[in-house]
Amino acid sequence: MSEKKRLLGMTLNELKAVAAEAGLPGFAAKQMADWLYKKRVSSIDEMTNISLAKRNWLSDSYEIGKVPPVDFQKSVDGTIKYLYPAGPGNFVESVYIPTSDRATLCVSSQVGCKMNCLFCMTGKQGFTKNLSANEILNQIQALPENDELTNLVFMGMGEPLDNTDELFKVLEILTAPYGYAWSPKRITVSTIGAKGLKRFLDESDCHLAVSLHSPYPAERLSLMSVEKAFPMHGVLDLIRQYDFTHQRRVSFEYIVFKGLNDSVQHAKALAGLLKDIPCRVNLIRFHAIPNVPLQTSDLSKMEAFRDILNDRGVTCTIRASRGEDIFAACGMLSTAKKEKENK
Ligand SMILES: C[S@@+](CC[C@H](N)C(=O)[O-])C[C@H]1O[C@@H](n2cnc3c(N)ncnc32)[C@H](O)[C@@H]1O
Numbered sequence: 001m002s003e004k005k006r007l008l009g010m011t012l013n014e015l016k017a018v019a020a021e022a023g024l025p026g027f028a029a030k031q032m033a034d035w036l037y038k039k040r041v042s043s044i045d046e047m048t049n050i051s052l053a054k055r056n057w058l059s060d061s062y063e064i065g066k067v068p069p070v071d072f073q074k075s076v077d078g079t080i081k082y083l084y085p086a087g088p089g090n091f092v093e094s095v096y097i098p099t100s101d102r103a104t105l106c107v108s109s110q111v112g113c114k115m116n117c118l119f120c121m122t123g124k125q126g127f128t129k130n131l132s133a134n135e136i137l138n139q140i141q142a143l144p145e146n147d148e149l150t151n152l153v154f155m156g157m158g159e160p161l162d163n164t165d166e167l168f169k170v171l172e173i174l175t176a177p178y179g180y181a182w183s184p185k186r187i188t189v190s191t192i193g194a195k196g197l198k199r200f201l202d203e204s205d206c207h208l209a210v211s212l213h214s215p216y217p218a219e220r221l222s223l224m225s226v227e228k229a230f231p232m233h234g235v236l237d238l239i240r241q242y243d244f245t246h247q248r249r250v251s252f253e254y255i256v257f258k259g260l261n262d263s264v265q266h267a268k269a270l271a272g273l274l275k276d277i278p279c280r281v282n283l284i285r286f287h288a289i290p291n292v293p294l295q296t297s298d299l300s301k302m303e304a305f306r307d308i309l310n311d312r313g314v315t316c317t318i319r320a321s322r323g324e325d326i327f328a329a330c331g332m333l334s335t336a337k338k339e340k341e342n343k
């Protein structure tokens with residue numbers, strides 16, 4: 001394992017510090033950012049507008065830090081799940097989802113997760129570590145389909161707003177003119193409502209998705225222990241303080257569990273809860289995980305649930321399931337890989 005520091009994932013300010021350390025003029029930081037984020041080079045040698053002597057100096061202590069995926073699974077529908085290394089013995093998953101009009105990457109933010117939601121395979125892994133900005137951005141930059149990407153969702157492994165410092169560096173690099181220069185409208189951060197939510201609402205223009213899964217606090221608590229520390233009513237009150245009537249959007253994720261949260265009463269309560277927030281609700285099929293006795297709801301129940309919300313003025317859609325044959329649940333591939341490595 002290399003001890004060198006990684007340039008990929010550094011913000012312009014961090015690159016300025018590297019340039020100063022190397023005795024390079026300030027504008028060299030911008031040149032490095034160009035090589036990293038526009039030309040997306042794989043080695044410092046390719047940064048040809050930096051002198052050979054300085055490139056050699058840089059190469060002694062730094063590397064680009066672009067690491068290809070170590071494994072992948074391809075679905076019959078074109079969805080590809082990639083497995084990336086994330087430090088010794090650790091792996092994270094990214095899912096590439098091409099459709100007719102866009103190509104979305106679902107990105108991980110942590111190895112494991114502290115939140116331990118009952119239904120989530122990543123939660124079952126426990127928490128190992130926050131991904132660095134390098135390890136988050138690497139999933140995007142080392143993606144074989146990097147050139148095709150139109151959208152990003154932080155809906156892979158981990159809770160992004162429990163890793164806000166590294167997340168924010170990545171969001172800056174993706175949206176800043178010196179970086180990918182993407183519109184924040186192409187990026188959605190999904191959260192269960194962790195401590196970084198206020199900072200995200202204040203400092204970012206990216207879209208927000210909130211994993212709700214029940215309109216009732218006690219029931220939500222039985223699925224998601226975060227309800228204790230960050231109750232959903234507090235999360236919704238915070239969201240109501242921000243403007244989602246223009247470019248920025250908020251959506252709510254709702255996994256529909258058979259016989260648990262799929263009743264008419266639940267649909268009406270959810271519509272009541274969200275009626276004053278301009279939002280969309282995405283109904284998600286549950287992907288079964290080992291040793292959890294929950295089941296996904298029937299399609300007819302989900303359609304009835306959706307119609308109740310739409311009739312009450314809350315836009316609701318059933319999320320198209322992609323990569324069903326390989327998806328199982330996010331966290332499965334990395335868990336299997338980790339178990340294999342440990343043997
Ligand atoms: C893996 S989480 C990552 C982002 C963030 N931690 C969150 O929970 O919103 C992304 C989405 O996947 C959902 N999810 C987790 N386990 C699932 C499963 N087994 N089946 C379907 N969706 C699942 C979560 O509820 C969440 O809406």
Ligand code: SF4
Nearest residue numbers: 113115117120123158
């Ligand atoms: S659903 Fe999200 S917050 Fe909950 S355990 Fe999984 S990754 Fe963590």
